[in-house]
């Protein structure tokens with residue numbers, strides 16, 4: 273969602289801040305701004321639109337200040353406009369603030385500050401922070417920020433700069449991530465490691481309820497109650513090439529093509545071939561609680577939810593554990609008995625999704641075992657949960673998730689194997705499972721080699737207005753995910769459905785202008801899927817089938833066929849999802865959409 277980058281050091285700050293904003297673009301934004309301290313004055317510019325619009329405003333005479341703060345905004349309170357963009361200044365333009373999160377009591381604070389004579393220029397909740405800090409400022413910025421934050425209800429990640437203390441920046445967080453980056457005589461702070469990676473891999477994570485005073489090359493962290501905190505520096509293992517397109521026209525296409533390596537990375541060191549076992553170091557600490565659980569609940573949003581849905585079919589196939597999957601946003605309304613023998617697995621690429629954080633906190637409060645499956649190392653979900661597993665998929669830049677989805681499902685398969693082998697799964701079944709997992713990267717590469725054929729099909733369907741996606745059993749979550757991908761990047765209306773539900777409603781939509789994507793690999797539900805396809809064809813509906821290579825019957829029935837390589841029934845989703853990701857990508861490209869940054873969407877949804 274919104275992004276923050278702050279810099280203090282011995283280089284001119286403006287190019288570093290603009291470059292940092294470009295690295296944050298992928299998160300989704302509608303306006304941006306930058307404030308730089310120059311000779312005890314703060315210069316600020318803000319623009320609606322792209323970072324290039326902001327850079328254009330700044331012209332070719334950059335300010336030469338050594339410290340500054342910058343922000344990409346995704347509108348929540350108030351329309352996208354220069355006034356509503358961050359940084360927000362106080363009445364005298366001496367203090368500027370960038371803010372991610374929501375100030376819940378901003379109306380009340382604004383009224384109080386107005387009564388004291390403060391003049392507001394925006395309709396945002398964030399602007400109150402600048403005025404509140406101004407109200408408490410007596411020459412010490414850190415003290416003023418600290419006092420102001422005591423008055424705030426809500427969530428924040430903030431960066432604050434003042435004309436009175438130009439060689440300091442104060443940052444703070446509560447429920448919205450902030451990472452410090454350290455390099456020689458320089459210090460950075462950002463909401464996302466992607467903005468730091470080109471400068472430094474040495475990072476320190478700020479925790480909730482902490483305020484940090486940054487000076488060139490150093491930082492000091494204290495809690496809101498003033499207690500000093502020691503925070504060790506960690507080295508990020510993400511490499512820069514993940515944040516570059518490396519010749520691909522879009523990050524989405526690059527990330528789709530990275531999937532064989534991402535699955536390889538997810539299973540690396542986690543399989544014991546001879547024993548047909550999986551080994552997940554991250555859950556060893558809680559192994560006896562996990563093994564003795566009565567029920568597993570998987571919670572997630574969006575694409576991560578569809579990964580969880582597939583995880584349920586896989587874990588239930590491998591074990592006797594009952595598995596529930598719920599949307600994190602709906603879970604809070606359910607009345608469930610969450611005792612110690614329930615385990616909850618939160619799946620989140622970013623580890624910062626607000627709905628996930630809310631349910632993880634609730635689950636912990638109720639005493640259930642909380643586990644995380646997270647891509648972003650050091651993220652809030654990773655820190656809040658009792659134990660967890662990292663994806664190691666590297667940064668995902670495209671807003672539409674692709675490579676992290678396959679990484680999530682690969683790890684859920686490992687969870688199925690791990691738990692299954694401690695129950696009824698036999699040695700030979702375990703070995704076969706390991707064999708199938710190991711074969712995936714190669715099969716996924718052959719799938720990717722079929723991209724030109726999928727591109728051709730996409731061209732023929734790009735002008736339709738609607739698409740239905742159908743699948744059964746392991747292919748049902750893939751159909752849901754395929755439809756979501758199509759909606760997000762191409763803005764076509766696409767619905768995913770369990771194929772068995774077709775006759776209960778959606779069949780009414782089918783005619784010659786309404787195509788259906790049918791997932792029909794040769795598996796235990798193949799005959800039923802063929803029945804669905806015949807019903808669609810007898811109503812003249814065009815069918816794009818995704819089926820096993822060499823399936824001549826399906827080739828005759830369908831209007832278009834995307835073939836996937838032969839593999840075990842449970843493992844087809846790794847291949848069929850590639851077909852659907854590429855279909856969505858090429859349709860979106862044909863329609864001229866902004867593929868990596870779909871309108872209205874943000875990479876990390878940090879508000880409920």
Ligand code: F6R
Pocket residue numbers: 573574575576577619620621622623624625628671672673674756760875876877
């Ligand atoms: C879709 C997509 C979103 C996310 C969802 C959850 O392509 O990326 O649906 O999956 O916002 O995000 P995380 O996994 O970060 O919690």
